[in-house]
Amino acid sequence: MHDIHIDEVDGLDRDVVAIGTTYPPGRLLPAHRHRRAQFLYGVTGSMRVETADGTWTVPPHRAVLIPPGIEHTVLMDGVSTRSLYVEPLAVPWFPHRCRVVEVSPLLRELVCAAVDIEPNYAPHGRDSTLLSLVLQEIRRCVPLPLELPLPTDTRLRALCRNFLTQPRIDVPLDAWAASLHVSVRTLHRRFAAETGTGIAIWRRRACVLHALPKLAAGRPVAEIAADLGYANPGAFTTMFKQLLGTPPSAFRDRGAAIARIRPHDGA
Numbered sequence: 001m002h003d004i005h006i007d008e009v010d011g012l013d014r015d016v017v018a019i020g021t022t023y024p025p026g027r028l029l030p031a032h033r034h035r036r037a038q039f040l041y042g043v044t045g046s047m048r049v050e051t052a053d054g055t056w057t058v059p060p061h062r063a064v065l066i067p068p069g070i071e072h073t074v075l076m077d078g079v080s081t082r083s084l085y086v087e088p089l090a091v092p093w094f095p096h097r098c099r100v101v102e103v104s105p106l107l108r109e110l111v112c113a114a115v116d117i118e119p120n121y122a123p124h125g126r127d128s129t130l131l132s133l134v135l136q137e138i139r140r141c142v143p144l145p146l147e148l149p150l151p152t153d154t155r156l157r158a159l160c161r162n163f164l165t166q167p168r169i170d171v172p173l174d175a176w177a178a179s180l181h182v183s184v185r186t187l188h189r190r191f192a193a194e195t196g197t198g199i200a201i202w203r204r205r206a207c208v209l210h211a212l213p214k215l216a217a218g219r220p221v222a223e224i225a226a227d228l229g230y231a232n233p234g235a236f237t238t239m240f241k242q243l244l245g246t247p248p249s250a251f252r253d254r255g256a257a258i259a260r261i262r263p264h265d266g267a
Helices: 105-114 126-139 154-165 173-180 184-195 199-216 221-227 233-244
Strands: 016-022 027-032 037-050 054-058 062-066 072-086 099-102 147-149
Touching: 016 105, 016 126, 037 105, 037 199, 054 062, 054 099, 054 199, 072 105, 072 126, 105 126, 147 199, 154 173, 154 184, 154 199, 173 184, 184 199, 199 221, 199 233, 221 233
Parallel strands: none
Antiparallel strands: 016 072, 027 072, 037 054, 037 062, 037 072, 054 147, 062 099
């Protein structure tokens, strides 16, 4: 099925409903939730999913697992998606928080084939077997550390959202503190209490996640580093590798070691 809303087929007596959708650049899906669990895969483009807990950056050819009943928004950047909506009882192992995952070549082909299956597929047979295999492969997906926590304080959260739109590592913290009418020391303390991480680490990580779709699109590292306010490409590369365990140049290759990305201690 292509370009239909899940509400039109949510009541089908099938564990898995697969839908392919194409979105224009910059499309924002406002806050919504699904009764079913969702596997949201981007064939093209990148996405950013936001919930009350934080944001998840989804580069091209990766997917995000969205638990059932979780309110979320999705910012689409030239995305063509393949979504699987799954009855919660069929995936008791599904995470309780959003999770970005690597998508293996096998899973990619299975998911792309799934959207061409008739919605009322036979409960037993080839189509049912294919979708059962899809769920097994999703369970084996390697998680990627592409999450940023967000504070609950309204004003602080607004600052973070604005920063995510166009992050720069050289934005002075004094400006943030002044806008909140607090000292820089109080800002550090409040941010850590609300997010569980230091504000400097958070902003470095935000810069890295902002860079991922641009790297995947083939933009030069030097240009990205300059856009993010780094004095030189070397400083950006060092920080990138410290946080994600791989240099930015590796991410430009679709088959690179993104599956081996690991969180840096303290990040």
